[in-house]
Amino acid sequence: MTTTQPPWAKALALSIIILGVFLLSWHLFVLSKQGPAVKMDPELAELLGPTAKGKSAIPSPADVGKEIWGHITNPFYDAGPNDKGIGIQLAYSIARVLTGFFLAALIAVPLGFLIGMSNVAQRALDPFIQLLKPVSPLAWMPLALYTIKDSETSSIFVIFICSIWPMLINTTFGVANVRREWLNVARTLEVSSWRTAFRVILPAAAPTILTGMRISIGIAWLVIVAAEMLVGGTGIGYFVWNEWNNLSITGVISAIFFIGVVGMLLDLALARAGRLVAYVE
Amino acid sequence: MTDKPIIQVQGLEKSFPTPNEKSSTQVFGDIWFDVHEGEFVCLIGHSGCGKTTMLNILAGLDKPTNGVVLVDRKDVRGPSLDRAVIFQGHALMPWMTAMANIDFAVSSRWPEKSREERRAHCQEFIDLVHLTGAETKKPSQLSGGMRQRVGIARALAIEPRIMLMDEPFSALDALTRGSLQDELVSIVHARKQTSFMITHDIDEAILLADRIVLMTNGPEARVCEIVENTLPKPRSRTNLHMHPNYYPMRNHLIEFLVNRSKNFKEEIASASYDPKKPPVARPMAADTTAALAAPQTIAM
Numbered sequence: 001m002t003t004t005q006p007p008w009a010k011a012l013a014l015s016i017i018i019l020g021v022f023l024l025s026w027h028l029f030v031l032s033k034q035g036p037a038v039k040m041d042p043e044l045a046e047l048l049g050p051t052a053k054g055k056s057a058i059p060s061p062a063d064v065g066k067e068i069w070g071h072i073t074n075p076f077y078d079a080g081p082n083d084k085g086i087g088i089q090l091a092y093s094i095a096r097v098l099t100g101f102f103l104a105a106l107i108a109v110p111l112g113f114l115i116g117m118s119n120v121a122q123r124a125l126d127p128f129i130q131l132l133k134p135v136s137p138l139a140w141m142p143l144a145l146y147t148i149k150d151s152e153t154s155s156i157f158v159i160f161i162c163s164i165w166p167m168l169i170n171t172t173f174g175v176a177n178v179r180r181e182w183l184n185v186a187r188t189l190e191v192s193s194w195r196t197a198f199r200v201i202l203p204a205a206a207p208t209i210l211t212g213m214r215i216s217i218g219i220a221w222l223v224i225v226a227a228e229m230l231v232g233g234t235g236i237g238y239f240v241w242n243e244w245n246n247l248s249i250t251g252v253i254s255a256i257f258f259i260g261v262v263g264m265l266l267d268l269a270l271a272r273a274g275r276l277v278a279y280v281e
Numbered sequence: 282m283t284d285k286p287i288i289q290v291q292g293l294e295k296s297f298p299t300p301n302e303k304s305s306t307q308v309f310g311d312i313w314f315d316v317h318e319g320e321f322v323c324l325i326g327h328s329g330c331g332k333t334t335m336l337n338i339l340a341g342l343d344k345p346t347n348g349v350v351l352v353d354r355k356d357v358r359g360p361s362l363d364r365a366v367i368f369q370g371h372a373l374m375p376w377m378t379a380m381a382n383i384d385f386a387v388s389s390r391w392p393e394k395s396r397e398e399r400r401a402h403c404q405e406f407i408d409l410v411h412l413t414g415a416e417t418k419k420p421s422q423l424s425g426g427m428r429q430r431v432g433i434a435r436a437l438a439i440e441p442r443i444m445l446m447d448e449p450f451s452a453l454d455a456l457t458r459g460s461l462q463d464e465l466v467s468i469v470h471a472r473k474q475t476s477f478m479i480t481h482d483i484d485e486a487i488l489l490a491d492r493i494v495l496m497t498n499g500p501e502a503r504v505c506e507i508v509e510n511t512l513p514k515p516r517s518r519t520n521l522h523m524h525p526n527y528y529p530m531r532n533h534l535i536e537f538l539v540n541r542s543k544n545f546k547e548e549i550a551s552a553s554y555d556p557k558k559p560p561v562a563r564p565m566a567a568d569t570t571a572a573l574a575a576p577q578t579i580a581m
Contacts, residue, residue, distance in 0.1 A: 181372040184342050188360040189389040189439070199385065203376045279376040280421035 023061045030060040059250040067254045082242060084234070086258055092234040094262065096152075097220045100159025104216065108164045109209060112171025113197070116205070122176060129169065137162035137223045141230055151231035158227045163216035170212025174205030206277035214270040221263045236262075286315035287443060287475055288339065292348035292556075295334050305346075308334060309502035311556040312348070314494050316443070319473040323486040325534065326496030327542055332479045333369070335496075336447045339477065340366045352443070362390050365441035367449045371428040373420040379431045380416040383407065383438050390439040406434040409468065426457035433465065437474075444469075446478040450485065462488055463518055470515055483534045487527070488516055494559075495537050497545035504559045505545050508533060511565050525566035533564035 059067075075087025115121045137158045144154035178201050186196040228237025236259055243251030294310035308331035316322045326332050337343035339350055341360040350357040352364065365386075373382045383403040388394070394402070407416055410430040420428050429449060436444055450458040462485060469476055469489070480486055486493050493508040511526040521527055541548060554560070 179372075181368055181370060182374060184340075184360075184366070184368070185372050185374075187342060188340055188362075188364070188366045189386050190360060190362050191385075191389050195389075200374065203374070206376075277376075280419070281375050 026061050030058050033058065057249065059253065063250050064253045064257075067250045068257055071254060071258070081233075084239075086236070086239065086255070089234060089236045089239040090258060090262055093224050093228060093236040096156050096228075096235065097159055097217070097224050097266075100156045101163045101213075101217055101220050103156070104160045104164040105167055105213065108167035108212075109171050112168045112209075113175050113201070115168075116172040116175025117201075122172060129165065133165040133169070137219075138226055138230070141227065145231075151233060155224065155227040155231050155235075159220045159224060162223050163220045166215040166219065167209070167212040170215070171205065171209045174208030174212075175201055177208075178204040203277070203279075207274060207279070210270065210274035210277055214267060214274060217266050217270055218263070221259075221266055225259060285318045287318055287352060288316040288477065289351040289354070290314050290339070290348070291351065293335070293338065293345050293350065294347035295331055295338065295343075296346045307346075307501050308499050309496065310347070312504055313557045313559065314504055314507060316475060316477050319475055321469060321474075321476045321478070321489055321491050322494060323478045323480055323490035323492075324494045324496060325480060325483070325486055325538070326502065327498050327538065328481065330496045330499040330502040332481075332496065333447055336366075336445055336477070336479050340364055340445050342366075362439055363442045365436035365439055365444050367429075367432050367436045367444065367446040369447045369449065369451060371420065371425075371432045373428055373431055373435075375420050378417050378419055379412060379423065380404075380407065382420070382431055383435045386435045386439050403434075403438060406438040409437065410434045410464065424457075425453050426461060429453065429461060430464075433461075433468075437468070437472075442475060444474055444476040446476065448479055448481070451480075451482070458485075459518055465489065466516065481538075483531060483538070484521075486534065487512065487530050488518060488521060493534070495534075495542070497542050503545065503549075503556060505537065505541060505548075506560045506562050509561060509563045511563050526564070529564040529566055533562060 071086040075085045075090075077083075077085040078088060115125055140158055140161050141154065144157045145151065148154050148157060182200050182204060183196070186200050191199070224235065225237040225240065228235035229241045232238050232241070236255060240252055240255045240259075243255060290312055293312040294307060296305040296307045296310075298305045312335070314322075324332060324335065334343060338345050339357070341357050341364065352361075373379075374385065377385065380400075380403055383406060384399055387399050387402055391399070391402075404416070407413060410433050412427060412430050412434065415423060415427060420431070423431065429452075432449070450461055453461065466489060468474070476489075478485075478489060487510065491510055491514075493510065495505040495508060496502050497505045508530070511530060512521065512524050548554075
């Protein structure tokens with residue numbers, strides 16, 4: 001036995017064990033639900049789903065694995081409006097999330113900058129932000145659909161409205177809390193306001209702003225699934241709903257897996273970006 | 282040192298409103314003193330007498346409630362590149378390298394200079410404070426002493442008329458402080474840099490200052506007296522204490538900090554105190570005849 005294993009190796013081993021235990025208990029649970037097949041017309045049995053054939057309604061890990069592998073090997077097929085590859089559906093969702101997110105950033109960061117610079121603006125706008133922030137983004141959906149009259153734009157709007165708050169609040173906070181010393185240095189050097197904004201305040205507040213962005217993209221990815229379930233048509237949310245309508249639990253579970261993976265990657269990307277602007281005091 | 286005053290502090294007062302906002306507390310008031318060309322002036326006082334506020338007013342970062350600060354006979358209306366400030370904390374931008382921190386100041390001073398010119402200029406001052414090799418390090422990778430060296434280089438690099446220092450070494454350990462003081466002495470001496478420093482360290486004041494302004498305790502702090510440093514220049518930490526005037530100087534300052542700074546009100550009541558011309562003291566060894574020669578000297 002070696003005792004010099006790096007900590008990550010131990011953690012990895014433990015992760016694999018946890019995964020193994022989870023898959024095994026899932027498999028056993030599915031096995032225990034299996035009963036004898038009811039005698040009936042095979043065509044009717046096909047219509048009634050797996051339970052009629054004596055199988056559990058819950059797919060086994062192997063079924064889900066097969067399904068996921070099928071999606072991975074053929075992600076971009078397009079067989080009509082209700083049967084598109086998961087890659088296409090994810091691409092739709094990601095495009096919507098990124099559009100809404102960047103539009104929100106485009107407004108939230110400069111606006112937060114201005115609010116953060118002014119004590120009065122901070123106090124004046126605080127009640128509005130506090131009131132609008134806790135509203136579930138989906139509550140905006142009917143209003144968006146009514147005014148915009150386009151489901152695609154409406155879901156982008158919902159992403160926009162839910163990602164704007166964390167970015168706005170964090171930018172304001174970051175800008176308002178730039179160390180007095182650094183601003184004084186800029187003042188004693190007679191640095192112009194623009195130069196102070198870009199060379200001092202922005203880099204000083206950047207880590208806080210990036211944290212806000214990271215929170216925002218997480219919320220946006222949570223919300224897009226629900227929004228697409230409502231508006232339908234395309235996207236991973238619609239895919240989940242469609243699989244549910246098809247009674248394909250296998251499809252739903254594999255979609256959950258892909259939603260998780262994409263959410264993780266988005267978060268990772270923002271975390272990376274955050275590390276680029278981080279500084280140690 | 283010439284007789285031409287660069288900084289003239291005239292009747293300076295700073296008051297802050299009390300919490301109930303009905304009245305106000307005066308931190309200091311009726312402060313008058315000058316700093317001359319090429320002179321090094323230290324201001325000593327206990328914490329709470331408004332030393333940092335005073336420096337911020339001199340720097341133009343804060344506004345006095347009353348009175349004026351004149352620099353070259355012109356009213357100070359805001360910060361200026363003519364007055365470089367070395368802050369108590371190093372106040373370096375943590376996301377910039379040592380070089381970039383200095384360059385930020387240099388490019389503010391001379392926006393027309395090319396990158397290469399600025400680089401050469403920054404390098405000169407990095408070398409001056411003995412930081413050669415640390416140019417690309419971020420402040421977090423530097424020790425406390427090295428950070429303050431960058432701060433000093435940043436202030437010197439803009440070639441200011443006046444350097445204002447707010448207890449620049451108070452956050453450093455004694456050994457680092459000592460070596461930085463030595464370097465500051467030689468730099469200031471070589472460049473004939475007009476400087477004003479706030480400190481509560483008596484030895485630092487004796488080592489660096491030509492004149493020492495003594496501030497009484499706040500609130501309502503006043504300039505108690507101005508002490509002329511009787512120790513000859515160039516001074517160095519290694520032989521300072523050998524000079525016969527060292528202990529008279531030191532004792533005079535300690536006596537002030539320990540007793541007179543808090544009993545000053547009784548002291549002015551009994552003597553003819555003119556805030557516009559605070560008494561001047563020149564503490565010397567007893568055998569030196571000129572000890573009480575100055576006309577406005579208060580007997581110790």
